[in-house]
Amino acid sequence: MKGYFSLPFFPLKKSEFRERFAIIFLSTISWLYPFSLLAQPSLSELCPTPVLSRLQSHRVVSGETIDSIARQYNLVPQTVIGVNTGLEGRPVQPGQELLIPPFNGIKITVPDGATWQDLSTAYGIRSDVLFEVNGCVETPKVVFIPGVNWQPGQRPSQDNYIGLRGYPLPTVAQVGLSYGWHIEPNTGESFFHGGIDILAEEGTPVLAADGGEVVYVGQEGNYGFLVIVDHGNGRQTRYGHLSRFGTRIGQSVQVGDVIGYVGTTGRPDILNPHLHFEVRFKSPVGWVAQDPQIHLKLN
Numbered sequence: 001m002k003g004y005f006s007l008p009f010f011p012l013k014k015s016e017f018r019e020r021f022a023i024i025f026l027s028t029i030s031w032l033y034p035f036s037l038l039a040q041p042s043l044s045e046l047c048p049t050p051v052l053s054r055l056q057s058h059r060v061v062s063g064e065t066i067d068s069i070a071r072q073y074n075l076v077p078q079t080v081i082g083v084n085t086g087l088e089g090r091p092v093q094p095g096q097e098l099l100i101p102p103f104n105g106i107k108i109t110v111p112d113g114a115t116w117q118d119l120s121t122a123y124g125i126r127s128d129v130l131f132e133v134n135g136c137v138e139t140p141k142v143v144f145i146p147g148v149n150w151q152p153g154q155r156p157s158q159d160n161y162i163g164l165r166g167y168p169l170p171t172v173a174q175v176g177l178s179y180g181w182h183i184e185p186n187t188g189e190s191f192f193h194g195g196i197d198i199l200a201e202e203g204t205p206v207l208a209a210d211g212g213e214v215v216y217v218g219q220e221g222n223y224g225f226l227v228i229v230d231h232g233n234g235r236q237t238r239y240g241h242l243s244r245f246g247t248r249i250g251q252s253v254q255v256g257d258v259i260g261y262v263g264t265t266g267r268p269d270i271l272n273p274h275l276h277f278e279v280r281f282k283s284p285v286g287w288v289a290q291d292p293q294i295h296l297k298l299n
Protein backbone atom coordinates (compact mmCIF):
# COMPACT_ATOMS: atom_id res chain seq x y z
CA MET A 1 0.00 0.00 0.00
CA LYS A 2 2.97 2.27 0.52
CA GLY A 3 3.09 4.93 -2.13
CA TYR A 4 -0.43 4.23 -3.28
CA PHE A 5 -1.96 7.36 -1.86
CA SER A 6 1.23 9.42 -1.74
CA LEU A 7 2.05 11.04 -5.04
CA PRO A 8 0.81 8.11 -7.17
CA PHE A 9 0.45 10.10 -10.34
CA PHE A 10 3.80 11.70 -11.02
CA PRO A 11 5.76 8.71 -12.32
CA LEU A 12 2.88 7.58 -14.54
CA LYS A 13 2.38 8.10 -18.24
CA LYS A 14 -0.76 9.93 -19.32
CA SER A 15 -2.68 6.72 -20.13
CA GLU A 16 -1.60 5.07 -16.89
CA PHE A 17 -2.60 8.21 -15.03
CA ARG A 18 -6.08 8.10 -16.50
CA GLU A 19 -6.48 4.42 -15.72
CA ARG A 20 -5.15 4.73 -12.19
CA PHE A 21 -7.30 7.77 -11.55
CA ALA A 22 -10.41 5.99 -12.83
CA ILE A 23 -9.76 2.99 -10.58
CA ILE A 24 -9.22 5.13 -7.49
CA PHE A 25 -12.20 7.32 -8.32
CA LEU A 26 -14.60 4.44 -8.99
CA SER A 27 -13.45 2.41 -5.99
CA THR A 28 -13.86 5.47 -3.79
CA ILE A 29 -17.36 6.36 -4.92
CA SER A 30 -18.59 2.76 -4.86
CA TRP A 31 -17.25 2.45 -1.32
CA LEU A 32 -18.81 5.71 -0.23
CA TYR A 33 -22.17 5.05 -1.85
CA PRO A 34 -23.80 2.96 0.93
CA PHE A 35 -22.59 5.49 3.49
CA SER A 36 -24.02 8.39 1.58
CA LEU A 37 -27.44 6.82 2.06
CA LEU A 38 -26.93 6.85 5.81
CA ALA A 39 -25.23 10.22 6.01
CA GLN A 40 -26.97 13.20 7.57
CA PRO A 41 -28.49 15.43 4.90
CA SER A 42 -26.53 18.63 4.39
CA LEU A 43 -28.03 22.05 4.99
CA SER A 44 -28.69 22.56 1.30
CA GLU A 45 -30.51 19.20 1.11
CA LEU A 46 -32.73 20.19 4.03
CA CYS A 47 -33.45 23.55 2.51
CA PRO A 48 -36.68 24.03 0.56
CA THR A 49 -36.41 24.49 -3.20
CA PRO A 50 -36.10 28.26 -3.73
CA VAL A 51 -39.36 29.95 -4.65
CA LEU A 52 -37.86 31.35 -7.84
CA SER A 53 -37.28 27.72 -8.94
CA ARG A 54 -40.89 26.82 -8.10
CA LEU A 55 -42.64 29.11 -10.58
CA GLN A 56 -45.27 27.59 -12.82
CA SER A 57 -46.04 28.90 -16.26
CA HIS A 58 -49.34 30.26 -17.52
CA ARG A 59 -50.16 30.67 -21.21
CA VAL A 60 -52.40 33.69 -21.72
CA VAL A 61 -55.68 32.99 -23.53
CA SER A 62 -57.85 35.52 -25.31
CA GLY A 63 -59.77 37.83 -22.96
CA GLU A 64 -57.43 37.42 -20.00
CA THR A 65 -55.84 40.36 -18.22
CA ILE A 66 -53.10 40.56 -15.61
CA ASP A 67 -55.84 41.15 -13.02
CA SER A 68 -57.88 38.12 -14.05
CA ILE A 69 -54.81 35.88 -14.22
CA ALA A 70 -53.64 37.03 -10.79
CA ARG A 71 -57.12 36.35 -9.33
CA GLN A 72 -57.09 32.88 -10.88
CA TYR A 73 -53.99 32.04 -8.80
CA ASN A 74 -55.14 33.86 -5.68
CA LEU A 75 -52.42 36.49 -6.12
CA VAL A 76 -52.41 40.26 -6.33
CA PRO A 77 -51.57 41.69 -9.80
CA GLN A 78 -48.32 43.25 -8.53
CA THR A 79 -46.96 39.77 -7.79
CA VAL A 80 -47.48 38.67 -11.41
CA ILE A 81 -46.04 41.95 -12.74
CA GLY A 82 -43.06 41.68 -10.37
CA VAL A 83 -41.80 38.30 -11.60
CA ASN A 84 -42.44 38.96 -15.30
CA THR A 85 -40.29 41.76 -16.66
CA GLY A 86 -41.87 44.16 -19.13
CA LEU A 87 -45.48 43.66 -18.06
CA GLU A 88 -45.98 46.98 -16.33
CA GLY A 89 -48.49 49.22 -18.10
CA ARG A 90 -48.92 46.84 -21.05
CA PRO A 91 -51.80 44.47 -21.80
CA VAL A 92 -50.93 40.78 -21.99
CA GLN A 93 -51.21 39.04 -25.36
CA PRO A 94 -52.83 35.66 -26.07
CA GLY A 95 -50.13 32.97 -26.26
CA GLN A 96 -47.75 34.90 -23.99
CA GLU A 97 -46.12 32.78 -21.26
CA LEU A 98 -46.18 34.21 -17.74
CA LEU A 99 -44.41 32.94 -14.65
CA ILE A 100 -46.62 32.40 -11.60
CA PRO A 101 -45.16 32.14 -8.08
CA PRO A 102 -46.89 29.98 -5.44
CA PHE A 103 -47.64 32.94 -3.18
CA ASN A 104 -47.53 36.73 -3.16
CA GLY A 105 -44.23 38.51 -3.12
CA ILE A 106 -41.73 40.43 -5.19
CA LYS A 107 -38.53 39.51 -6.96
CA ILE A 108 -35.69 41.91 -6.28
CA THR A 109 -32.05 42.24 -7.23
CA VAL A 110 -30.17 42.70 -3.99
CA PRO A 111 -27.80 45.68 -3.78
CA ASP A 112 -24.15 44.60 -3.58
CA GLY A 113 -23.08 43.74 -0.06
CA ALA A 114 -26.60 43.65 1.42
CA THR A 115 -27.18 40.76 3.85
CA TRP A 116 -30.30 38.76 4.77
CA GLN A 117 -30.45 40.88 7.92
CA ASP A 118 -30.48 44.08 5.84
CA LEU A 119 -33.37 42.70 3.74
CA SER A 120 -35.18 41.62 6.89
CA THR A 121 -34.94 45.12 8.35
CA ALA A 122 -36.02 46.73 5.09
CA TYR A 123 -39.04 44.52 4.36
CA GLY A 124 -40.12 43.47 7.86
CA ILE A 125 -39.82 39.71 7.17
CA ARG A 126 -37.74 37.45 9.43
CA SER A 127 -34.27 36.84 7.99
CA ASP A 128 -34.50 33.05 8.52
CA VAL A 129 -37.71 33.01 6.46
CA LEU A 130 -36.06 34.99 3.66
CA PHE A 131 -33.01 32.69 3.81
CA GLU A 132 -35.15 29.51 3.57
CA VAL A 133 -37.53 30.76 0.90
CA ASN A 134 -34.53 31.58 -1.27
CA GLY A 135 -32.70 28.26 -1.09
CA CYS A 136 -30.39 28.93 1.91
CA VAL A 137 -27.63 30.66 -0.06
CA GLU A 138 -25.22 32.70 2.00
CA THR A 139 -25.10 35.80 -0.19
CA PRO A 140 -28.47 36.97 -1.51
CA LYS A 141 -28.41 38.09 -5.17
CA VAL A 142 -31.81 37.84 -6.87
CA VAL A 143 -34.39 36.95 -4.25
CA PHE A 144 -38.12 36.60 -3.69
CA ILE A 145 -39.55 38.60 -0.78
CA PRO A 146 -42.83 36.99 0.34
CA GLY A 147 -45.74 39.21 1.32
CA VAL A 148 -48.03 41.80 -0.20
CA ASN A 149 -46.60 45.10 1.04
CA TRP A 150 -43.17 45.48 -0.47
CA GLN A 151 -42.28 49.08 0.15
CA PRO A 152 -39.28 48.96 2.44
CA GLY A 153 -40.31 49.85 5.98
CA GLN A 154 -43.97 48.80 5.58
CA ARG A 155 -45.44 45.98 7.64
CA PRO A 156 -45.86 42.61 5.90
CA SER A 157 -49.36 41.42 5.09
CA GLN A 158 -51.50 39.37 7.45
CA ASP A 159 -51.25 36.35 5.17
CA ASN A 160 -47.80 34.98 5.83
CA TYR A 161 -48.21 31.95 3.60
CA ILE A 162 -44.88 30.81 2.13
CA GLY A 163 -45.84 27.26 1.16
CA LEU A 164 -47.28 24.30 3.03
CA ARG A 165 -45.60 23.74 6.37
CA GLY A 166 -45.71 19.95 6.20
CA TYR A 167 -45.71 16.92 3.92
CA PRO A 168 -48.75 14.65 3.47
CA LEU A 169 -46.87 11.43 4.38
CA PRO A 170 -44.49 10.52 7.25
CA THR A 171 -41.48 10.54 4.90
CA VAL A 172 -40.84 12.26 1.59
CA ALA A 173 -41.55 9.75 -1.18
CA GLN A 174 -41.29 9.40 -4.94
CA VAL A 175 -43.91 10.95 -7.21
CA GLY A 176 -45.40 8.24 -9.44
CA LEU A 177 -47.45 10.64 -11.57
CA SER A 178 -46.84 14.38 -11.70
CA TYR A 179 -49.31 17.25 -12.02
CA GLY A 180 -50.35 18.34 -15.50
CA TRP A 181 -51.18 16.81 -18.86
CA HIS A 182 -50.42 13.15 -19.50
CA ILE A 183 -51.14 10.64 -22.26
CA GLU A 184 -53.14 7.59 -21.25
CA PRO A 185 -50.93 4.73 -22.59
CA ASN A 186 -53.79 2.40 -23.58
CA THR A 187 -56.10 4.86 -25.32
CA GLY A 188 -53.56 7.52 -26.39
CA GLU A 189 -55.90 10.19 -25.01
CA SER A 190 -54.53 13.09 -23.02
CA PHE A 191 -55.86 13.80 -19.56
CA PHE A 192 -55.19 16.42 -16.93
CA HIS A 193 -53.91 15.23 -13.55
CA GLY A 194 -54.85 17.85 -10.95
CA GLY A 195 -52.47 16.64 -8.24
CA ILE A 196 -49.46 14.43 -7.65
CA ASP A 197 -49.51 10.69 -6.95
CA ILE A 198 -47.04 10.07 -4.14
CA LEU A 199 -46.04 6.39 -3.94
CA ALA A 200 -46.69 4.78 -0.54
CA GLU A 201 -47.68 1.37 0.82
CA GLU A 202 -51.34 0.79 1.49
CA GLY A 203 -52.09 1.68 5.11
CA THR A 204 -49.41 4.40 5.38
CA PRO A 205 -50.75 7.25 7.55
CA VAL A 206 -51.77 10.35 5.59
CA LEU A 207 -50.97 13.62 7.35
CA ALA A 208 -52.43 17.11 7.15
CA ALA A 209 -49.91 19.10 5.07
CA ASP A 210 -50.79 22.22 7.07
CA GLY A 211 -53.14 23.26 9.84
CA GLY A 212 -56.80 23.92 9.10
CA GLU A 213 -60.35 22.64 9.23
CA VAL A 214 -61.55 19.36 7.75
CA VAL A 215 -64.34 20.35 5.37
CA TYR A 216 -65.00 17.05 3.57
CA VAL A 217 -64.77 13.38 4.60
CA GLY A 218 -66.49 10.98 2.23
CA GLN A 219 -66.60 9.15 -1.06
CA GLU A 220 -66.30 11.25 -4.21
CA GLY A 221 -66.14 9.70 -7.71
CA ASN A 222 -62.62 9.07 -9.01
CA TYR A 223 -61.11 10.29 -5.74
CA GLY A 224 -62.63 7.38 -3.82
CA PHE A 225 -62.36 8.04 -0.08
CA LEU A 226 -61.45 11.72 0.05
CA VAL A 227 -60.50 14.19 2.80
CA ILE A 228 -60.39 17.95 2.13
CA VAL A 229 -58.67 20.29 4.56
CA ASP A 230 -59.35 24.03 4.34
CA HIS A 231 -56.35 26.14 5.39
CA GLY A 232 -58.09 29.53 5.18
CA ASN A 233 -57.22 32.42 2.85
CA GLY A 234 -58.67 30.47 -0.09
CA ARG A 235 -56.41 27.42 0.16
CA GLN A 236 -57.30 23.72 0.41
CA THR A 237 -55.52 20.40 0.22
CA ARG A 238 -57.18 17.17 -0.97
CA TYR A 239 -56.18 13.60 -0.15
CA GLY A 240 -57.65 10.89 -2.39
CA HIS A 241 -57.91 7.07 -2.77
CA LEU A 242 -57.73 6.59 1.02
CA SER A 243 -58.40 3.14 2.49
CA ARG A 244 -59.98 4.63 5.63
CA PHE A 245 -60.39 7.94 7.42
CA GLY A 246 -58.61 9.26 10.50
CA THR A 247 -60.63 12.43 10.99
CA ARG A 248 -64.18 13.81 11.07
CA ILE A 249 -65.78 16.67 9.20
CA GLY A 250 -65.47 19.96 11.09
CA GLN A 251 -62.40 18.85 13.00
CA SER A 252 -59.51 21.29 13.45
CA VAL A 253 -56.20 19.73 12.47
CA GLN A 254 -52.62 20.74 13.04
CA VAL A 255 -49.86 20.16 10.51
CA GLY A 256 -48.80 16.49 10.72
CA ASP A 257 -52.06 15.16 12.23
CA VAL A 258 -53.19 11.79 10.82
CA ILE A 259 -56.30 12.33 8.70
CA GLY A 260 -56.49 8.95 6.93
CA TYR A 261 -54.57 6.03 5.44
CA VAL A 262 -53.26 5.31 1.93
CA GLY A 263 -55.56 3.07 -0.11
CA THR A 264 -56.76 2.26 -3.61
CA THR A 265 -60.39 3.47 -3.55
CA GLY A 266 -61.90 5.40 -6.46
CA ARG A 267 -60.16 5.34 -9.84
CA PRO A 268 -56.41 5.75 -9.34
CA ASP A 269 -54.44 6.80 -12.46
CA ILE A 270 -51.48 4.50 -11.77
CA LEU A 271 -51.37 0.94 -10.45
CA ASN A 272 -48.83 1.36 -7.62
CA PRO A 273 -50.47 2.26 -4.31
CA HIS A 274 -50.19 6.00 -3.73
CA LEU A 275 -51.69 9.10 -2.18
CA HIS A 276 -53.36 11.45 -4.67
CA PHE A 277 -52.51 14.87 -3.23
CA GLU A 278 -53.90 18.20 -4.48
CA VAL A 279 -53.46 21.84 -3.58
CA ARG A 280 -56.38 24.07 -4.55
CA PHE A 281 -56.81 27.83 -4.58
CA LYS A 282 -60.07 29.70 -4.63
CA SER A 283 -60.47 31.75 -7.81
CA PRO A 284 -63.47 33.68 -9.16
CA VAL A 285 -64.32 30.60 -11.26
CA GLY A 286 -64.09 28.13 -8.39
CA TRP A 287 -61.33 26.03 -6.87
CA VAL A 288 -58.28 25.74 -9.13
CA ALA A 289 -55.78 22.89 -8.71
CA GLN A 290 -52.16 24.04 -8.70
CA ASP A 291 -49.01 21.96 -8.92
CA PRO A 292 -48.48 20.72 -5.34
CA GLN A 293 -44.72 20.55 -5.94
CA ILE A 294 -44.49 24.33 -5.88
CA HIS A 295 -46.12 24.36 -2.45
CA LEU A 296 -44.15 21.53 -0.84
CA LYS A 297 -40.94 22.44 0.91
CA LEU A 298 -39.25 19.12 0.19
CA ASN A 299 -39.41 17.72 -3.28
Ligand SMILES: [Zn+2]
Residues within 6 Å of the ligand: 177, 193, 195, 196, 197, 268, 269, 275, 276, 277
Ligand atom coordinates in the same frame (compact mmCIF):
# COMPACT_ATOMS: atom_id res chain seq x y z
ZN1 LIG B 1 -53.75 11.00 -8.95
